[in-house]
Amino acid sequence: MSETVHVVDDHAAVRRSLAALLGAAGHAVALHESGEALLAEAEGGLGGGCVILDVRMPGMDGLEVLAALRARPAPPPVVLVTGHADIPLAVRGMRAGAFDFVEKPYTEARILGAVEEALAAARAAGAAREHAASARRRLALLSPREAEVLALLVEGLPNKLVAARLGISPRTVEVHRANLMEKLEARSLPEAVRLHLLAGQSPSG
CATH class of the missing domain: 1.10.10.10 (Winged helix-like DNA-binding domain superfamily/Winged helix DNA-binding domain)
Structure with a gap:
């Protein structure tokens, strides 16, 4: 699923709302009710997309999911979504490799802008990986x-x-x-x- 936006949130209403917003903006969307569900799908690769990841979730929290994604080859850009009280956690996430964090309540423009920037970063990273693979083929x-x-x-x-x-x-x-x-x-x-x-x-x- 190339350029799919993966939404990870334990609240179904939030997932549906983001799916409608992102779909209206022309994005392919995949919804996950937990970090564990996302990671299970990520075993087969997430393509060239990005992840919108809630920080506070039962089971694995957002930082744990972020760490698991970052430990895999070619991790996707991750946009953390956080409440005001969780901003210190989001800052820790940025230090751990998150692409951006968006504070609740957010505007449609803010979350869509973060997604667009994350997808652009994913495309750039994909191009860099292809250039590196091409260089390795030549050096071989x-x-x-x-x-x-x-x-x-x-x-x-x-x-x-x-x-x-x-x-x-x-x-x-x-x-x-x-x-x-x-x-x-x-x-x-x-x-x-x-x-x-x-x-x-x-x-x-």
């Missing part, structure tokens, strides 16, 4: 020696020092460098470095 084409050369180039070493570090000639480094640039489809060394970093690797030094 490199031979072990080419990968070593690239890692040293990422450290900022010139060809001569790369050659000395690896015990090969500068000319051989140039050959490996040309080959890895071709495999990565990189037009410049900075572009190759960017791909290396996008793939989640870091300079070994």
Whole structure:
């Protein structure tokens, strides 16, 4: 369910109200009566959507659900909904990775604005993950020696020092460098470095 807004609240009337509001704004909506119900569905992934999560609920509270979501790969942006007395909890949630918190009673514009921003963040995170996956696919084409050369180039070493570090000639480094640039489809060394970093690797030094 791509770009679905998941509403988690133990009050059926609140779920129905948010479903009507979000549906009228053109959003796909999934309703969950508890954090446990959301997490059970999240086992199969929540797509590129976001979560509206009440802080105070029986069973798992909002912060516990947030922590469980954040522990999973590619967690969705979470908008916490809180009463005035629960603002300190919501602030703790922000520190723990929540995207936003909305205080009750909220206006339609406030909750819709938070959802739009959360969905935009989800789209940006999805694009970043795809860029990283693409970079990893390209890096997988490199031979072990080419990968070593690239890692040293990422450290900022010139060809001569790369050659000395690896015990090969500068000319051989140039050959490996040309080959890895071709495999990565990189037009410049900075572009190759960017791909290396996008793939989640870091300079070994």
